Amino acid sequence: xxxxxxxxxxxxxxxxxxxxxxxxxxxxxxxxxxxxxxxxxxxxxxxxxxxxxxxxxxxxxxxxxxxxxxxxxxxxxxxxxxxxxxxxxxxxxxxxxxxxxxxxxxxxxxxxxxxxxxxxxxxxxxxxxxxxxxxxxxxxxxxxxxxxxxxxxxxxxxxxxxxxxxxxxxxxxxxxxxxxxxxxxxxxxx
Numbered sequence: 509x510x511x512x513x514x515x516x517x518x519x520x521x522x523x524x525x526x527x528x529x530x531x532x533x534x535x536x537x538x539x540x541x542x543x544x545x546x547x548x549x550x551x552x553x554x555x556x557x558x559x560x561x562x563x564x565x566x567x568x569x570x571x572x573x574x575x576x577x578x579x580x581x582x583x584x585x586x587x588x589x590x591x592x593x594x595x596x597x598x599x600x601x602x603x604x605x606x607x608x609x610x611x612x613x614x615x616x617x618x619x620x621x622x623x624x625x626x627x628x629x630x631x632x633x634x635x636x637x638x639x640x641x642x643x644x645x646x647x648x649x650x651x652x653x654x655x656x657x658x659x660x661x662x663x664x665x666x667x668x669x670x671x672x673x674x675x676x677x678x679x680x681x682x683x684x685x686x687x688x689x690x691x692x693x694x695x696x697x698x
Contacts, residue, residue: 634680
C-alpha cells in the first residue's frame with residue numbers, strides 16, 4: 509500500500525471509530541454514509557505549500573457541490589502543535605482575505621491537540637486528536653442544516669468533553685495507536 513493510502517486509511521478509521529463512533533460531530537455520519545468526504549493528504553512542511561493546498565481544496569469544494577467536506581491531512585509536517593496552530597491561524601486569514609468565511613469554516617485536529625486551560629493530560633483533548641494534523645474544511649450551509657433542531661455547539665462541546673473524560677485518557681491513547689498501526693506498513697515511508 510502506498511503512503512497516501514495509509515494516511516487516508518488511518519484518517520478514515522479515526523473518523524469512523526472516534527468522531528462517528530463516539531458521536532463527537534453531529535454531521536459526520538450522514539456525509540460519511542453517502543461518501544461525500546474528500547481526504548486530501550498533503551506532503552508539505554512549509555506554510556506556503558500547506559496554505560495553497562487548503563485554498564485549492566476550498567476551490568474544489570466550491571466547484572463540486574456533491575462533496576460535502578474535505579479533510580486536508582498533513583502526514584509529514586506540522587507535527588509541532590504550536591506550529592500547526594500558526595498554520596491554522598494563517599489558513600483562517602486566507603479564508604477572510606478570499607471572502608470564503610461565509611462559505612466555509614475550518615475545524616482543527618492534531619495528534620497533540622490541547623484545549624486552552626485544560627490540564628495537559630485531560631482526556632477531553634482527544635475529542636480533537638487525530639492520527640495526523642488535519643484542517644477540516646466544512647461548508648457553512650451544511651453546518652446550519654446539521655444543527656437544525658439539535659443542541660447548540662456549546663452543549664455538543666460539553667457532552668463530548670464529558671464523554672471523553674468518562675472513557676479516560678488511556679482508552680483514547682490505545683485507540684489512536686491502534687488506528688495508526690492498523691493502517692501502517694512499516695516498510696512504506698510516509
